[in-house]
Amino acid sequence: MRGAESEVTVSSRGEDRIRSGHPWIYRSDVVKADAEAGDLVRMVGARGRTIGHALYSDRSEIALRLLTPGAEPVTDAVWGERLDRAIRFRETLSIDATAYRLVHGEADRIPSFVVDRYGDYLVLQALSQGIDRRLKELTTLLVERLNPAGILARNDPRVRLLEGLERRVDVQHGTVPESIEVREGRFTFQVDPYRGQKTGLFLDQRENRVAAAQYARGRLLDAFSYNGGFALALAPRCDEVIAVDLSEDAVARIRANAERNGLGHVQARMMNVFDELRELERRGERFDTIVLDPPAFAKNKAAVPKALSGYKEINLRALKLLSPGGYLVTCSCSYNVSEAAFADVVAQAAVDAHAEVSVVERRMQGRDHPVLLTVPETFYLKCLILRKLA
Ligand code: SAH
Numbered sequence: 001m002r003g004a005e006s007e008v009t010v011s012s013r014g015e016d017r018i019r020s021g022h023p024w025i026y027r028s029d030v031v032k033a034d035a036e037a038g039d040l041v042r043m044v045g046a047r048g049r050t051i052g053h054a055l056y057s058d059r060s061e062i063a064l065r066l067l068t069p070g071a072e073p074v075t076d077a078v079w080g081e082r083l084d085r086a087i088r089f090r091e092t093l094s095i096d097a098t099a100y101r102l103v104h105g106e107a108d109r110i111p112s113f114v115v116d117r118y119g120d121y122l123v124l125q126a127l128s129q130g131i132d133r134r135l136k137e138l139t140t141l142l143v144e145r146l147n148p149a150g151i152l153a154r155n156d157p158r159v160r161l162l163e164g165l166e167r168r169v170d171v172q173h174g175t176v177p178e179s180i181e182v183r184e185g186r187f188t189f190q191v192d193p194y195r196g197q198k199t200g201l202f203l204d205q206r207e208n209r210v211a212a213a214q215y216a217r218g219r220l221l222d223a224f225s226y227n228g229g230f231a232l233a234l235a236p237r238c239d240e241v242i243a244v245d246l247s248e249d250a251v252a253r254i255r256a257n258a259e260r261n262g263l264g265h266v267q268a269r270m271m272n273v274f275d276e277l278r279e280l281e282r283r284g285e286r287f288d289t290i291v292l293d294p295p296a297f298a299k300n301k302a303a304v305p306k307a308l309s310g311y312k313e314i315n316l317r318a319l320k321l322l323s324p325g326g327y328l329v330t331c332s333c334s335y336n337v338s339e340a341a342f343a344d345v346v347a348q349a350a351v352d353a354h355a356e357v358s359v360v361e362r363r364m365q366g367r368d369h370p371v372l373l374t375v376p377e378t379f380y381l382k383c384l385i386l387r388k389l390a
Contacts, residue, residue, distance in 0.1 A: 006035035007042050008056055008064060015045040018052060018066060021374025023106050025054070025064035033063070037164070038129035040067070040074055055111060055130025059164035065111035065128060079134070080141050082110050087145060093367050096210075099182035099191065100368045101203050107370035107378060115142065116199040118180045118191055120149040123199040124172070129163050139172045150174035152193050169194055185210065187232045187261050190253070202229060204365040205293065208331070208383045209233035211361060215327040215385060218288025221280070223273045223314070228254035230291040230329070231266055238289060241266040244276050277317035288326040290318045296380075298334035307334055308345050315349035319357070319388060327360070328386045335380035339364075342382045361385040 010018075014029030025043070035041045037058045043066075045051045053074045054064040067074050086108040090100060102122070103115035112128035122142060126132040132155070139151055151173040160167055180191045184206055191200035209230050216234035225231050225243035227250055235241045235258070243254045243266060251270040258266035269276065273294070292314050297307030311332060318328055332342045339362070350357045364371060365381035372378045 005042075006039040006056065007044055008033045008035055008054070009044045009046070010051070010064070012046045014064075015051055018043070018069060021372075023066035023111060023372075023375070024062045025066075027061050027063045030063045033058070038133035040130065042073075055128060057129045057163055060128065060162050062128075065106070065130065067109070067111070079110070079138065080145075082108060083138075083141055083145060086110070086115075089370075090368055095206075095368065097182070097184040097206055099184060099189075099201055099203060100206065100366075102368075104369045106375070107372050110138075113138065114199070116203060117146075117148075118193060118200060119182050121176055121180055121193065122146065122148045122151045123154050123176075123193050124151060125154050125157060125199065126165075127157065127159055127163070129165065132160075132163070132165050135172070143173055148174065150176035152176040154193065154199050184229070185233065187257070189227060189229075189232075189257055190260075195249075197226060202226060202293075204333070204369045204381050205229060205331070205383075206368075207366040208329070208363050208381075211363060211383075212289075212291065212327075212329045212385060213237060215329075215360065215387075216289045218323070218326070219286070220289040220291070221287045221318075221321070222291045222293075223277070223318070224292065224294045225254055225268070226250050226293075228257050228266065228268070230293060231268075232257055232261055232263060234289065234291070235263045235266050239265065243268045244271050244273050246270065246272055273314065277314060277321065280321055281317055285321065286323045287321050288323050289329075290322055290326070291329045291331075292318055293329075293331045294333075296334040297332070298336040301336055304334075304336050304341075307337060308341065311337070311342065312345045312349050312352075315346045316353050319350055319353035319355040322355070322388045324388055324390050326388050328357075328388065329383065330386065331381065331383045333381045335377045337382075338376065339379065339382045343384065346384060346386070356389040358387045358389055359384060360387050 009032040011029045014025045035056045041056045050071045052069040086103045114125040156167040216237045220238040220241045222231040222243040225245045231243040251268045254268035297310045298304045363383040
C-alpha cells in the first residue's frame, strides 16, 4: 500500500467546495493525481497547501471523499473513533426497534460506508474503492465493538459499478441466516438480509411510521407498501387496511407479517399503484388515511421532470380518494427533488383535485440517517403529513 504518501492536487474550485462544507471533489476538479485506487491521499490545493485527507477513487466521478479537513493527518485510530461516535449517537436516540442504521456514510464521517443493525446481525455496504479496500479492517473494528453473531456485506448496489467494483453479497463474519426476525415498536418483521430491498428493510421510514400512526384512522390505503411497514404500524388504529405493491415477494411478506402480528384486517394486493389508484377512483372508493411511499422516481437530474409528473399524478389521485378530514402521508426519497419542489408539486396536485389541505407535519428520514447541514442532497427523504380540510 502506498498509503498516506499519495497526493492529489485539486483546482481552486474544488478547494472552495471543501471550504463550503462539501465532502466530495469531482474528477473535473482534480488537477493531478499521484495515487492509486482506494488510496488514502493528502489533498493539495492549487497553491500547494494541504487542504485535507481523503479517499481516492480512480474510476468514479466522485474522485475524492473527505475524511479530515485541514492539515491534520488521518491516523489508524480515526476509523475506530468514528465508529464509536456513530454507535454512541444511536444509543442516545432511544430507538424503539432492533433494526436501525448504525453508520450513515458521510454523515458519520466515514464516507460511503453503511452499517445497518438487524438484531444480533450487521449488514454493511462498501460504496467506494477506499472503503472496499478497508472492509476487512472495518469489519474487525465492528466485531470488537459490537460482537455481532454475523456480518453480511450487501455489496450489490449498482453504484458500486461506478467505482469499478463488482456487485457481490458475502458473509464477512460469523454466520448470517436467510431470515432474521426484528422488532419495530410493537411489531415483528422477518427480514431477508441477502435479497431484501436496500439492506432488508426501509429503516429510514421508521420514525415516519410512528408519526403517521398518530393520525391514522378509518380506512387505510398504503401504496408502495414493500413488506407492509406503514400498513402494520397504522393498522391498529384503522378499521380496514389495503396495502399495494408491485412485487410478489413484498405482497407475500405483507401477508405473513400481518398474520404474525395478529392483524387480520390487512389485505395485500399485488398491483401497480398507478393503475390501482385509477381503478379505486373509477369505483368511487374513499379512504380516511393514505400513505404514498414510492421508490425514488428521479434517480438522476435528467429524470426530475418526469419524476415530478409521477409525484403529481399519485398525489392528485390520492387527494381525490381521501375523505374530508382524512390524512395523506406523502413521501419522496429522490435526493434530486428538494423538499420545496416536492411540496410545490403536491400543492399543484391539491389545486387540481380541488382539495383544501393543511400541513400537519414536515418530516425527513429518521435520525439514524443524519442529514449534513452543508450538503442539501443528503436530505433525501421528504415526508409530508397532510390533512384534507375539504
Ligand atoms: N413503504 C415501504 C417502502 C416502500 S419502497 C416501507 O415503509 O417499508 C417502494 C416499494 O414500491 C417497493 O417495494 C417496490 O416494489 C414498490 N413499487 C415500485 N413501483 C411500483 C408501482 N408502480 N406500483 C406498486 N408498487 C411499486
